[in-house]
Amino acid sequence: MIHHTIIPDTLKAVFFDMDGVLYDSMTNHAQTWVESFQAAGISFPAYDAYLNEGRTGPSTIEVAFEKYAHRPATEADIQKIYDHKTELMQSAPTPGIMPGMQNVVQQTMAAGFRVIVVTGSKQPSLISRLKKDFNIEDENVVSGFDVKKGKPDPEPYLMALKKANCEAGEALVIENAPLGVEASCGAGITTIAVNTGILEAEILSRAGAGMVLSGTQELADNWKSLIRQ
Structure with missing residues (x-):
């Protein structure tokens, strides 16, 4: 079960990684x-x-x-x-959408929170799908095209905070990669990791994730009550 205490009381924005979080890529x-x-x-x-x-x-x-x-x-x-x-x-085969993630993004937007995708990718095949699949506009994406250093440097998440016009304590990150977790934690943002790959869960914990879930479906099952804490 997800502990509600991990979510900032003053939540204003949620930042999602793309590969392995939104898409099974x-x-x-x-x-x-x-x-x-x-x-x-x-x-x-x-x-x-x-x-x-x-x-x-x-x-x-x-x-x-x-x-x-x-x-x-x-x-x-x-x-x-x-x-x-x-x-x-x-x-390559067209990657599907990760289980439950369309609902998660939809519920986040419906609750009035700003949604920003933060990815190291420059692959147009997926970035171009964000609008259709998740209703996420180009202006709400920080990609490999925008950064100089990229993850694990906090730079992309600091850019996301600027886009969302909020403080680190008012944001939440959903990541699946240790370097992404390092980057978000380096920016001072509370991070939930979804372990959707082949790495051991401990690697994500050691990178600084406040919580590691077994996958996106576990996140989706608890999301609505989480953001309406």
């Missing part, structure tokens, strides 16, 4: 990272894709080169691998 992301690195001669395990989820694409490539190629990635490396990944993502 992390399998595609992991697979396309593995394939695009493999084409560049780097063995990058799917587990690392989940560990690095939330980073901007170039940052993930830089981390992988340091760890597995033992050299810095060049601009050409970054461009080639990210272009290949984007190409693979375009032909």
Whole structure:
């Protein structure tokens, strides 16, 4: 059961991560990272894709080169691998919406809270669906196009606070990735993690999540009473 005490009393805005929170897209992301690195001669395990989820694409490539190629990635490396990944993502299976999340977003908006999506992604295939699937306008999205540092730096969540015109203590974050949790906690925002990937729940707790749920359906089942505490 979710403890109501975790929700700020003065809640004004809820920030949602996109991949693995709104869309069941992390399998595609992991697979396309593995394939695009493999084409560049780097063995990058799917587990690392989940560990690095939330980073901007170039940052993930830089981390992988340091760890597995033992050299810095060049601009050409970054461009080639990210272009290949984007190409693979375009032909990947269309990801479904995570269980219960349309209701969660709808209920949040109906309760009068500002909803902002905060993602490290620059993949147009999903960002372009937010309006149709969740009624989220482009102006309420912070994406990889907007940031210089990206998660795990608090920058994207600080940008979201600015967009929502609220303080950290008036917002709540729903994340599924350890680096995303680090970023939101670094911005001083209470964070609930939904463990929708292959990582151990402890990793999300250690990153700073105030609570770790087993998935989005558990969040959805409790959401209405939570935001009307």
